Amino acid sequence: SFHGRTLGALSITGQPKYRRDFEPLLPGIKFLPHNDVAALEQAFSERTAGSVIEWIQGEGGIFPVSNEYGRKARELADRYNALLVFDEIQCGVGRPGTWFGYQLAALVVLPDVMVAAKPLACGLPLGVIVANEKAAAAIGAGMHGSTFGGSALACRVALEFFDILETLLPSIRRVGDYFRGRLEELARKYAFLREVRGRGLMIGLDMSVPGKQMVLDAQAQGLLINCTHDTVLRFLPPYIVTEKEVDAAIKILDGVFAAQPSQ
Ligand SMILES: Cc1ncc(COP(=O)(O)O)c(C=O)c1O
Structure with missing residues (x-):
């Protein structure tokens, strides 16, 4: 907590x-x-x-x-x-x-x-x-x-x-589901990706390896993410994020994961 x-x-x-x-x-x-x-x-x-x-x-x-x-x-x-x-x-x-x-x-x-x-x-x-x-x-x-x-x-x-949040909720749910689905695709590709958790645009990717360097590698390519508890990558994107931007993020993450020494 x-x-x-x-x-x-x-x-x-x-x-x-x-x-x-x-x-x-x-x-x-x-x-x-x-x-x-x-x-x-x-x-x-x-x-x-x-x-x-x-x-x-x-x-x-x-x-x-x-x-x-x-x-x-x-x-x-x-x-x-x-x-x-x-x-x-x-x-x-x-x-x-x-x-x-x-x-x-x-x-x-x-x-x-x-x-x-x-x-x-x-x-x-x-x-x-x-x-x-x-x-x-x-x-x-x-x-x-x-x-x-x-x-x-x-x-x-x-x-x-508050007046506009209600109108944002459907896309927070839709893009969040899409984001988790795309992360699950990556999880099937890389054995060190254990579990995708969360709801809406509050997403965690649980790994069996430390994420600190991955955060820096993603940042160097323009993707801002975070790592909690050493091994959970955390994604809290803005509420206006689009599927296209999620695709761009997934592409960067795919590259970061592929470069892991355990690969
Ligand atoms: C669940 C939760 N509670 C409380 C806080 C603390 O908020 P603040 O840093 O504004 O005191 C945070 C900050 O990250 C949080 O995530």
Whole structure:
């Protein structure tokens, strides 16, 4: 999991490489194996304040949460009067082809609190905390704020973006499916490509070899990609990307993969 680099967010981030230099962090946090419903059930008690879930883990390597896990998290939060929080900062706001990642589930589970950010104001800094009445009752006016919070310009841009996002969703889904299909073709060609994961334009290519040099090789040819967890190439293209541009990216990736020493 990854939730950010401020004290609270880092405390609930599971990756040692981010935590290491800032410990000790907040106590009382439990990290659970991904999609392990039994572990989730065991972790809850009367003392549980809440659970935080990325519907598709981003930094964690593009791992979607199962519907069963999400539903169990809701059920346990209700049973123990805890908050269910969805971190939609990377997987939300159109990225997976729906407004938010949790809407991908066959049986939708609603959070008590949701955070969203990245594409919200098209690159201008803006993040939001959305809460239902129960959770919102804990925060009064003036209790949460920051110098640049609520910027009128960023909020205006976000409102404009919301007007067009709905029209972008079909092509995010279509081009995303096309992109994953083309990556699967490559996965059949190169044995070190293990799995293509993700939804919409949030795509991970899981490999059995490190991806750091591949990122640099692709970059040298004009393709900007990223690598998480050492061996997962991550693709988060702009929402307006076309099939033709995906083809250009696949051509570059094919060349990068063909040049691997393991070939
Ligand atoms: C899922 C998730 N949560 C939280 C964050 C942190 O956002 P920020 O760096 O704006 O605090 C990120 C950033 O990558 C993220 O991917």
